[in-house]
Amino acid sequence: MRNGKTVLVEVGTGPLSMCFLHLLWDRSDIELYGFEPHPGYFAEVRAAAGDRTNVHLFNVAIGDEPGKLKLYDEGTSSSLAGVSSPFAQHRKEDPEAKPYHMVDVKRVSDFDTGDWDILRVDTEGAEWFCLKHLVSRPREIVVEIYNDLATYINPHLWEIQDWARREGYRLTSIQDSDFIYTRA
């Protein structure tokens, strides 16, 4: 909570049609943070957010080490170089053959002020790097983990589960590819 407002964070907003920040950004009791490395999707969400002062958007990828990385462009399945993404696992295609954008990579700790309440992370296999450097301990965390066919299992499921247990989170729901963790 920040000054009585709930702080809600979406890491990997995707395009406006998939971004859930915009469903809530007209509420004055919520402070919203969004991170999206794809330049087209970021521009779309940025333009729609307009001059709302409770919406904070960053055109970066949240990763393990700051710097620059290739973001292989597969539309809403775009993923960072070096990550065993849903696209790579399911299609078994070499991402090097795909078009890409060079994107800025930052650690989440560069932005996390320790007061985040709800976190949603959907970064196509890179979710662990967000949790690993998280400063806040949000009361609810939503993480993309699997697909129904088991052709995709988050490459860091083990680390994510281990971290959640150590940090006192309970897995309260499994649905639509996501695990929902609630702080005990």
Place this chain on the structure above:
Amino acid sequence: MSPYLEQVKQVIAVTYLQGNLGRIPTDQVIETVYRIFLLKQKPMANLAAYVEREVARGKSLNDTLSNISFFAAVLADYLERDGNQPITK
């Protein structure tokens, strides 16, 4: 074939049985486990390959099996949604 396939099948069966016995008729529970094994062989193989990779990178077998046990409910739900079609992709 992954050497962990049988262990994956065991953990999926046990998880589904533990979650549903006493809640829905026993015959129906057993039938669902049977259909998961019959129709969802590809996901089972994918899970076994995942377990093999994790163990190869030094992770505990028991914890890895426990981590993927949630697929019991996912595969059962999928059975109901897709009209019991075998998965081949």
